[in-house]
Amino acid sequence: MLSDTIFDFNKTSNTDHWNVVDDAVMGGKSSGLFYLDTAGKGVFEGHVSLENNGGFSTVKYSFDAISTKGFSKISFKVKGDGKAYQFRIKRKSTDKYAYINYFNSTKDWETFELTLSEMYPTFKGRKLDMPNYDQDSIEEVAFLIANKKAEDFKLEIDSIVLS
Template sequence: MKYLLVLLTLSLFTQTNMKEIYRFTTQTKVNEWRIVNDGVMGGISKSSLVLSDSGHGQFSGQVSLANNGGFASIQLNKTIKLMDENKFIVLRVKGDGKAYEFRLKGKISQSESYVHQFNTTGEWENIKLPLNEFYPQFFGRKLNIPNFNFKSIEQLSFLIANKQEEDFKLLIDWIGLE
């Protein structure tokens, strides 16, 4: 069964010109990801990133609205060169039926993040997010500047902020470019 899954995954990458940019495995060092919750502004939301028994990243926790909070996130600083043919970020995830955001920064030093929301179904799924639809946001406010148009990515993030108190769990297999 394990070999069948590997062949199926390789087939997917071959057929769609997919370039894997990050994959969780049982060897992943999750401490290369940074947890950033609403505690940076006084909130008390809690989250963690651990490896599941099968080697997937498990981003989970509790979002609290107390003290003007309301979000939890994980961030990875990683430089990824983009080619003209790269049009999509593709996520292989298994969520809990909740909405999440995937965020990019073209430069780590920039204050704004480029955001694309996605919904999960509770099943494993591949979610395609068009790069040109990632919109700029700063402290939850959409900015009136162009959408993502950089030649590289220097930071990747997952965030949950649904304006409600909730437990959450998002399993992450891999992140790709198409």
């Protein structure tokens, strides 16, 4: 089966292009952190706060364009905390909107597989009147938590792959 690895974490992974963006950009008080743990997994953890109309934390990875031609799915192996997360992709990292879908994490390592054509465009939490993902490349992937409640979170990431 044809596949293309977007990111595969290990003990020597360079995480310089992984960045956390919290609701602090709009005055909120959420705080996310991203780091490589001793096992070589990416860890996105922190606290979502609803103070000052906040309520989200995201970690995003930007990279040179990867072609999605010939691929229909994107999969990622994660271990969570039982909470719902959003997985996001952008055709261009400078796009204001993202194509998204949701998954419910578990406390076990699990591989989620999302169909690219089922990912739908959103901007600031609102679904846009545009077609679902039908592009030929991506430059950014992200994980976001925004469950409309104050909560601690932790998501461990092993790999992200096109297939």
